[in-house]
Amino acid sequence: MKNAAALSRTPVTGPVAGGSRARRGVRPGERETAPADLSTRDRVTQLLLERGPTTAAQLGTALGLSPAAIRRHLDAMLADGDVVARDQTVRGSRGRGRPAKVFALTEAGRGRCGTHHYDNMATAALRWIARTGGTEAVAAFAAEQVSALETRCRAAMEDAGDAPLARAEALAGALTAEGYAANASTIASGGQLCQHHCPVAHVAAEFPQLCEAETEVISRLVGTHVQRLATIAHGDGVCTTHIPAQSGSTVTTVRTDR
Template sequence: MYSTASESASADAQSRDVDTPDSIAPGEMIREAESTTRQRVLQLVVEEGPISAAALGSELQLTAAAVRRHLDAMTEQGILEVKNVTTRRRGAGRPSRRYVVSQRGQRTMGDDYLGLVKTALALLQDGSASQTVQDGGVSQGEGAAPEAAAGLAREYFAGFEQRWEAELAQIEDLDARTDRLSELFNEEGFAGFTRLVGRDNPLLAMQSTQLCQGHCPIREIAAAHPVFCEEETDMISRLLDVDVRRLSTQAAGAHVCTTHVPVGREKLAAEQRARAAAHAEAELQISAEDGATHQSRKVSGGRKRIVISPRQQERLS
């Protein structure tokens, strides 16, 4: 006899069969795993490119064949491109194949145009009041377009700076502050990371950190208006509280945006300031022990006190 209870039990069993991982087709599981691995390969190329297949396999703990399968697939799709690099170690031999993200690959990672367009429209609306009427027609002064691009760039990066400034100001060490800034860039879709340069160099002033961005959401706009790269560089300098230098930009054709942060030079300057302060403190203490207070030196016009020993006094008399 057929009952409602048996029908419900059958439906529950079917539901469990659908929700159970065992019901997923093996082909679908393989494709999902392949997609996840490919994303890991792509992300590492973004962060470390130009990078070789061997280095990718070592980093991801994959076989060379597995890595090359993903690299070949993404190269055929136009997401990656190959750069032949000749190193000193290889000499005049066969160049090494290194992989970087192509411009098409950058576009597949997404572009942050919506917020930028909204800001542009607001600026254009506000700037319409500054137009002047000449000879019965409406015209804007010469240089209005570059000024509008500069204003748009300032507005765009001002949003990042306002959100990040308070957090970065609490980090005193420049290396740590640069690392945190790279993380903030990464969270906003710029694929930020850092590279340490010259850390084995005995000269402290030669040590530096490279702040890198593997993806630029506004690459095409920055290529047309380089002022965006300039404004971003100025923002980085203010957030790190140090003079930085831009080494490369994706807008100019590089595969990664790189900013030179003179960590060693700043550490050396801090050490010199600390030594100078310690020396001044030591001189002040010696003067105090000789009976000359800081106040008395100010009253005497800041002249240096010469202390003569009794033996030197006998020779002079």
């Protein structure tokens, strides 16, 4: 939710960067890739950006590709360092056989989505603010950066009602419209708001005040205390915020990423 306009200057909505060899940023010595392959790889990248770690089968189903075709693209992305593969986390009892592999974007893969431009300048500016004004000045700057986004999200949530989980669902839709690839879902202990994209992850890694300001905004918008469980800035695959269940509330499954 950090203010991408002020810190990134690079829009994150619309097609993923990569429609041509020059836009994709092919590294020296990297093999040539056909335009059709680039288009499919861009779609794979966009899905991983929106959904976070995903299995090859899920990617193939979403894109209408055969297992062999999606595996070919994933193997190429693995070789280029754009994705990593790891065993899928299975909660509860698991059947026989090895767990499925999930694929997630690496830092380089996220960089191909047009993110992290101007990071060095933004980091230098915040370091200067910290030196001249202290950590309080950095926190004040972070709060100001998210204030305009808070106003826009609040306006988009006018008809969401007062229930925190319903407001989280509406907030996820508002954040997705802003380019944050967000979704909300319910779990046994309440709800979760997940953001699969952070335009200033590199900056927030050094200045956690940006994440703290964002968490405060989420709390105000959903109308209850929330807890940040994970952030992209700290190396997690997704920014995850827990919304505790309210006493007497009925938990139902709600997803906003479909």
